[in-house]
Amino acid sequence: MRTQTIEADIIVVGGGLAGVSAAVAAARLGRRTVLINNRPVLGGNSSSEVRVWVCGATAHGNQRWARETGIMGEMFLENQYRNPEGNPVYWDDVVLDTVRREPNLQLFLNTEVIEAGATGPDDDRRVTSVTGWTMGSEIRTVFHAPIFLDCTGDGLVGRLVGARHRLGKEGRAEFDEAWAPEEPIREFLGSTLLFYTKDLGHPVKFVAPETAKDISTTPIPATRIIRSGDSGAHYWWIEWGGQLDIVDDNERIRDELRSVILGIWDHIKNSGEFDADNLTLEWIGNLPGKREYRRFVGDHTLRQQDVLDQVEFDDGIGFGGWSIDLHPAEGMYATGAGAVQRFSDGVFEIPFRSLYSANVSNLLMAGRNISATHIAFGAARVMATCAVMGEAAGTAASLCLSYGESPRELYANHRRELRQALLRSDSSLIGVANEDPQDLARRAVVTASSRRRTIATDAGGAAPHPLADDLGIVIPVHPALETTDLLLGADEATTLTVEVWSSSKRQNVVPERLEHTAVVEVPAGAASWVSAPTPFFPETPQNAIVVLRANPAVRVQLTSPLPAGVLTLVHRADNDDENVEISDEGLLVKWPTKPLRGRVPVFRTAPETEALAPERAVSGYNRPFGGPNMWASEPLADDTEWLRLDWDAPVEAREVRLVFDDDVDVSLITLHHHRTPDEIMPQLVRDYRVEVLPAGSETWTTVVAVQGNRHRHRIHALPAGLGAFRAARLVVEATNGAAEARVIAFRVQA
Ligand SMILES: Cc1cc2nc3c(=O)[nH]c(=O)nc-3n(C[C@H](O)[C@H](O)[C@H](O)COP(=O)(O)OP(=O)(O)OC[C@H]3O[C@@H](n4cnc5c(N)ncnc54)[C@H](O)[C@@H]3O)c2cc1C
Incomplete structure (x- = not known):
């Protein structure tokens, strides 16, 4: 057994996507950075040990133009190139390579932080060290640095040094959140184990082990959609422990989840209700994926209103776009939907003040443990959003060292520089323009x-498409839009209502405000150009949404690819996960882009554009x-x-x-x-x-x-x-x- 001491500029504990992004960001800025992870693989819940797929602000394509850039964006692109089929083992190495590539970054895998040193009174603590134990090597390492990041998900480091935190759901009055329960209650989103199946091409039996749960004694068969072809995170709803203590009761939760997976598999293989003869169980996770535990108290607590009203912050360091996604505390045994989701109409900002501790002066945090209410955490918790926060926290830690400031002082004195540093790295920022004097x-x-002088499609290869739903064509307007010509066909002479709509926020792409309505004649016959007046003269460049109201007698001509800056919205509800209940409040889900993704009616606009x-x-x-x-x-x-x-x-x-x-x-x-x-x-x-x-x-x-x-x-x-x-x-x-x-x-x- 050996004991060693490591000195660094910045220490990041926890190698989920928040910690990975934080450490890579700090190392790229020249800081001697240490990343400590207690598992042998990086990626946290996204790793092959847990196998949750990484979602972010695009929210499975619900938000528009919302995919992350920066470090998360790089990992998305790299994974798409190496691993388009989505093999979880290949993903592990995308993450590992991203870390190993950085010469300033020292990685400690299999190293569990179990102690932390701190000084100072309760309201002004300072972390001095963390101590880790490396499994298999029997090495005890004491890590020293002037600044620490807790990216452990559960928030162990902050807990060990006395950082103020929250557990469970806030009562409604505390933050005036409509979705919060009347009274505070110590309930969480539960934990989950996932499983993978494989088709062996020949019949294979399954003898249920003694620990398998008989799920016919539970509400699961009646309330959850079970499909033999699903595997991995399709089964996100195998969730439990929300009414227990997610950490204290981790072992009990794991045993219950595992017995239910075996019971579900027994049901799939042996009930006769499924076409599953050739399927075998290839893998069951053994490490419960944890959704929620401690949330630290920072100088700002992200709230439901911040998410749904898309509040603008002068210290916004990144954005999310996932819905407020809350699950019943009973998890898989609840009789209602497995999740209830409510989307904001565009991406929402996360302020820097939610990423540092209010009472530990050199502690930043990123990931699911940031300063947020239970409700807002429901939207900020997805992993690409966690990675965005990580990149911001790592960048901020580096700037704290440059300026000799605490995170709180950095907020007070240099938040603008923080946002410019993030923009220079192409991080995921919304509404931040380049003011870099060095550029x-x-x-x-x-x-x-x-x-490109006009916003228009090519007409080649277009296919007719009856106008059964209202369609919206998103068109960048800079500085003016006067007419939109459409290539339309009709069985008989008819009319078409063409409207111009705008959105109240520049990142939003939903028809919120009616700007103009016109009714145009559509002649009978194959496609011909019909010109619609679509006047829109915004003060600053803005997207117009040219809405074609449904008229099944009219045929637009659908073409691809989309010109730069153009999207197609369809006025039709769209939900591909029957275990989820999506709130139909808000415009985003009423006007999805998914039904006609990548295609747009043939059109051309006038006048010329500066867009x-x-x-x-x-x-x-x-x-x-x-x-x-x-x-x-x-x-x-x-x-x-x-x-x-x-x-x-x-x-x-x-x-x-x-x-x-x-x-x-x-x-x-x-x-x-x-x-x-x-x-x-x-x-x-x-x-x-x-x-x-x-x-x-x-x-x-x-x-x-x-x-x-x-x-x-x-x-x-x-x-x-x-x-x-x-x-x-x-x-x-x-x-x-x-x-x-x-x-x-x-x-x-x-
Ligand atoms: C079943 C399930 C389904 C979900 N669905 C989705 C989804 O579809 N898409 C999505 O994007 N998100 C989803 N989420 C949410 C998401 O996975 C989490 O919010 C996210 O993983 C949090 O990221 P993180 O980096 O903060 O923490 P984690 O991913 O939890 O990573 C924390 C890391 O810290 C390490 N660690 C912890 N303690 C220590 C310690 N003491 N010493 C050293 N290392 C430590 C852990 O091993 C881990 O590597 C889901 C979560 C679960 C559980």
Whole structure:
């Protein structure tokens, strides 16, 4: 047995997606970072030991343009490339590689933190160390650092050092939350074990072990949908322990869950109700996936209203988009739905003040243990959102060291710098524009070889589609929309009501406010162009939703792919999980994009647009927000397209940062919930080079040349000794499939 001491700048305890993202973010900013995880694999509930699929703000495609960027976005893209079928073992290595790639990051697997040292009075504690025991190696390690992050999910570190926390449900009066129970109650979302099955291609028997529960004695067969073809997280509803103590009673909860899984399998194999002769049980989880335990008290407690009203915070460090997703405390034995969900009409912000302890001055937290009420936690808890918080907390920890400040002081003095640092890393921020004084591109004149001047589809390959439901075409308006022409067919002469709607928030894409109504004549016959007046002149760039009211006699022509900045909404309820009850309050779920994902009625708009002009690549937002916020060229054909920056006087720079479009509307997922066909997002630029025009020269010098790119965010150090240059250009030679070049950000950092 050995004892050792490790000194670091930042210590992150817990290697779920919150902890992984926190540690990677801190290490990338040059901090000597330690990540400690008590399991042999990273990923927490997403790991192959538990096998929950990673969801985030897209909420299985319910929210629009909501997929995470930053570290989580990188892992999503990498997994999609390596593991489109969603093998949980392959996902483990996507996460592990993301960590191992960082030279400043020291990883301690199999190391359980069991003690922590702290000083100071109850209302001003300070963590001094954590101590871990490495299973199998018999090593006791004492870790010291000036700042610590508790990403353990259960919040053990904070508990050991006396961080104030909450357990269970708040009473309604405490935060005035409509969904909270009248009185506080110590109930949780329960824990879950999952199982995987396999078709052996020949009959195989199952003899139920003695511990299998007879589920006919429970409400399960009557109240839950059981399908023999389902496996893994399809069975999220095998949940229990919400009325116990999730941590104290962990062993009892695991035994109950396991006996129920064996009972469900016995029911599937031996009841005769299922086509399951060839199926065998391939794997049962042994580590209960925990949904909820401690939630620390920070300087802000995220509430139901913050989520549903989408409150804007000047310290917003990331966003979520999952519904407030609450489960009955009885879990699988409840007679009602397994979950009740209520969506906000767009993504909601998470403030930095929810990520640090109110009474432990050097403790940050990320993941399911942040400062939130039980209700708001119901929306913030999904793993890609946890990863977004982790990236923010790791970045904040690094800035705390730079400024010599506590997290609370960082909030008071440098929250703007925190948000700019996150934007520079292409993190998942909403509504934050680039104000980075080090980005020289912001002072340049921006031009391009070409640009998309109109928002319109191609008509080629379109297929007729009866207008049985109201359809909404989302169109970026910058600065004006006057007419929308539609290619329409009809059996007999008829009329069509065409409306223009807008949303109250720039990140929302729901028809909230009626701006204009027109009724147009549709002639009988095959498709012909019909022009509809759709006047909309927003003060700032905004999306219009052009709604075509249902008329089954009318046929739109559906085409693909979607032009940049365009989506199609369908006015029809859409719920693919019968174990969930989705509240129909709010507009988002009434106007889903899923039914016609990737397709749009053939249309063209007037007048010309600035929405895809070259200036959009330096205008500051890194994601759709009142428009696509990207430059899009004309189709490349055999040519290259370029985006150019010119300065009045020569500049010197150390690096170029590029952000390419990767269609953040597509809901990627780590496991087998659904499969997205593209292994590489086709919008991503594939081959490109960066050139500069040195001061006093008329010849472009290539400083970066890349072939086969499949990433969204690329950082290129410029060659040492490059000297001053008066222009820089990004030359796009090919994409991964999109017709045009799409660039979200072109930064030249001093
Ligand atoms: C069955 C189930 C279904 C769910 N459904 C979804 C879903 O479909 N999609 C989704 O995205 N989310 C889902 N969630 C929620 C989500 O899994 C959690 O909210 C999320 O995992 C929290 O992330 P985290 O990083 O905070 O914690 P965790 O994922 O819990 O990770 C914590 C990590 O810390 C480690 N750790 C804990 N204590 C210590 C210690 N003392 N020392 C060292 N390491 C420690 C753990 O081993 C783990 O690796 C579900 C959860 C469950 C249980």
